Amino acid sequence: MFRDTRAFSGFSVDDTDRAMRFYADTLGLRVSKDDAMGGMLTLHVAGDRDILVYPKADHVPASYTVLNFPVDDIDTAVDELAARGVRFARYDGMPQDEKGVMRGNGPSIAWFTDPAGNVLSVLQQQ
Numbered sequence: 001m002f003r004d005t006r007a008f009s010g011f012s013v014d015d016t017d018r019a020m021r022f023y024a025d026t027l028g029l030r031v032s033k034d035d036a037m038g039g040m041l042t043l044h045v046a047g048d049r050d051i052l053v054y055p056k057a058d059h060v061p062a063s064y065t066v067l068n069f070p071v072d073d074i075d076t077a078v079d080e081l082a083a084r085g086v087r088f089a090r091y092d093g094m095p096q097d098e099k100g101v102m103r104g105n106g107p108s109i110a111w112f113t114d115p116a117g118n119v120l121s122v123l124q125q126q
Contacts, residue, residue: 010052011066013116014059016041022115023053026084027069061117074101074108074124081122086112089119 013019016039023043024031030044041053051067071077078088078099088100089111096102101110108124 006049008050008052009066010054011062011118012054012056012059013041013114013118014056015115016053016055018115019053026081026086059116061113062119065111065119065121067118067120069120069122070125071122072125074110074122075099077122078110081112088112 016033020031020033020041023029023041032042032044034040034042039055043051043053045051069077078101082088082099088096090096090100091111094102095105096110099110100112101108107126109121110123111119111121113119
């Protein structure tokens with residue numbers, strides 16, 4: 001039934017203007033805003049799979065990773081993001097190094113949040 005569908009994902013934020021600055025300026029994504037749809041954002045990512053980011057007055061940050069960014073070199077990605085002001089999350093019980101990267105337990109991965117508190121990650125491609 002859905003084999004050829006162009007499914008897409010979405011998540012909420014509490015402030016789309018702040019989210020737009022983060023996703024466009026900090027992460028460098030191409031972002032568009034549709035004021036006719038209440039300020040909904042579209043994150044335009046490679047592979048032609050847009051991601052919707054919608055405003056929600058009673059937004060509660062997702063407690064799980066809503067968006068993963070595969071990278072070729074996690075150390076370079078973490079260093080570049082840190083230089084742009086991104087702070088990496090630390091989780092109890094996760095063996096993360098001084099940069100916040102968990103290594104040796106699947107792909108190397110580091111988590112951070114957007115301004116609305118949603119969890120994002122960079123992970124090293126195998």
